[in-house]
Every structure is written in C-alpha cells, then in structure tokens.
Amino acid sequence: MSTTARRAGNPAKLALTPSQTVGPYLSIGLTWPDGPEVAAPDAPGALVLSGRLIDGAGDTVPDGMLEIWQADAAGRFDSAEDPRGALATPGFRGYGRSLTDAGGRFWFRTVKPGALPDGEGGWQAPHVDVTVMARGLLDRLVTRVYFADEEEANAADPVLASLPAAARDTLLARPTADGYALDVVLQGPGETAFFRL
Template sequence: MSTDFRYPQDDTVTASEGLTPSQTIGPFFKFALPYDLGSGVVGPDHPGAFRLYGQVLDGDGQPIPDSMLEIWQADPNGDLVSTPGIYDEPGGDRFRGFGRCGTDEAGRYEFRTVKPGAVPTVDGHPQAPYVAMAVFARGMLRQAVTRVYFDDEAEANAADPLLSSVEEERRRTMIANRVEDGYRFDVRVQGADETVFLDVFAR
C-alpha cells in the first residue's frame, strides 16, 4: 500500500495515520454534470448564433484548466425561459437560455448563443443586454457571478443601472469585445485586472 499521502509524513511506518487533512472544496458528485447540450444555448443553425468565448485566468495571468462556467440569458426579445427544464431533442435548435462549459488545458471556454434582448429591472428601469455568468474553479468555496455586457451596445451600457454603479475604470472587465466570429470575454478571478464579480449571496 502506498504511503505517499499518509499524514503525518515524518513517520509512515510506525506512526498512526493521524487526522485526515482538510480541503477547501469537494468531493463532488458529478452525475449529469456534463450533458449533451453543453455549451449550446442555441443550436448551430439558430438564426443569429455566434460564439461567446475566452479564457479563465488566475491572478498571475495563467490559465485555469479545470474551471466550469454556466450562463443564463434572455432571448433576443428580452424574454426569459419560463418552461421547466432545458431538454431539447438531439440536433434541436430552440433557444434554451442556459449553457454549461468546462475549460480546456489552456483555460479556454466557448458557448454558442445569441444576443439577448434587454430585460427591465423589477421597477421597470431599462437594462443593457447582458449574459449572466457563474464561474466555478479550484479553491473557490462558492461560485463567482458576473455579467457579460457587449461593447457594441455603448448607449445601452451607459444607461444600465448596475454597470453604471461600477467604477468607470473597472467596467471594461464586464464587457465582451466584438470579434469576427462573435464576442471574446476573458475572466480574471484575481489580480489587478480582476473581473468585477457580484455579491448575489448577500443577506
């Protein structure tokens, strides 16, 4: 039997095993975590479909290869999915409003989605189009939540109440940049250029 992970390690022959070392998160039960629809909020032939992609980076700018992202959003009319479940037939093309994607070895992720319509606040104030994003990564006890706005919605972004409440120099960390085949949005979980995350769990 291997003693590589015995604790304490100073005497792996006669010493008792000692206490089990603590860990920050896990273990996880992953049943149904990967699923067939995966990162496709819409099917490949859905009108207006594009790539929303980027990297998840740590405080040193290094990729995080084993993180997971989830997104939720409204459809192009600004309507949220209200029917239970997101199941679609294989090859289906309907709007599902939700996507889940793990990062690869270079910390890259990619969703296939459409531009959401504007959803007003509960008091009727207009908001800019946005995608809600949750980031799960090693060492995080709780997912980090942010919004992804779009750089070609400058007028709407300027009037958005949440984005306007963020310090001006940090707003860019919540804005995806238009590229030839969609939008790029890099997530930085720490550091001077950290993505603005929202305290959605505040009591």
C-alpha cells in the same frame, strides 16, 4: 485532537487542520447534456461567446466551469415564469455550461440577448449572467457579460452604472469574427467584477 497532542497533554498547541480545495470534480457531476450549446448552430443570430479563465498569477485555469443563463434576442426567458410570457425562440435554450480546456478556454454558442426590464420602469442592457466554478473556490463566483458595442444601453444600465469605470470594462465582451470574447480574471490586475447575491 491528534494522538500526538493527547500524549503531550497540551491541546492548546494543536495546529489548524489544513484547508481543502474544491475539485477538480466539475466534469463528474456538473456537465450539462447540451454543454455550451445555448442556441442551435442554425438559430437566428447564433454567435460564439468565448474567452479564457485566468487566475491571480495570470495563468489559465484548465479545470474550471462557466455556466450561463440569459434571455433570448427579444429579451425574454424560455421559462413560464417570465412575467411577460415565455417566448420559446426556436433552437434557443437560454442555459449552458462550458468546461475550460487545457488552455483555460471556454465557449458558448448562443444569441445576443435583448434588453430586460429592470423592475423600476427602466431597462438593463443586453447581458449574460455567468457563474464561475473552479478548483480552490469554496463558493461560486457570479458576474455578467455585457457587449461593448451596446454603448447607449450600457450607459443607462443600473448595474454597470453602480460600478467604477475600471470594473465596468472587465464586463465588456468585444466583437470577434464569429461573435464576442471576454476573459474572466479571478483575482489580481484586471480582476473581473463579481457580485454578491
């Protein structure tokens, strides 16, 4: 209770404590030694996955962080916990973090992942799992990046199929000269589809 409220003797008229935003503390303790280098530049099939982080007003977010985790080109994770057996692709780590720059841009050097079993006897289309953190977010946001040129696999993907058509489009990275690009929109028109875990 504030001193003013105690003096007034009326605690029922206290205002709520102002909420606090998160960050921007991402560069203090959440950087990753290899940063956005998920794959070595000379890894077979190395490409750049890039984009911008955009807020609800359409402005870029200069102090955000995106984290990705993905399978390699054969659809296997560089982990002993992969039930199909780990496949350590040379120069591939499968994990990376990219801080957004002053223009809200992020990038990862990686490889296009292979398809993954869906646990039901089918397959998930090639995709990258993404976590988004930024000032003002009280919890992380989770989404996926799929690849627009994987039409057949995307059409059969159970996660994409569960979304309305407009939401599916927000997850499709388009080919560029050096890889793929997709902007992540936090809210408003064109908002990226995010998932509850």
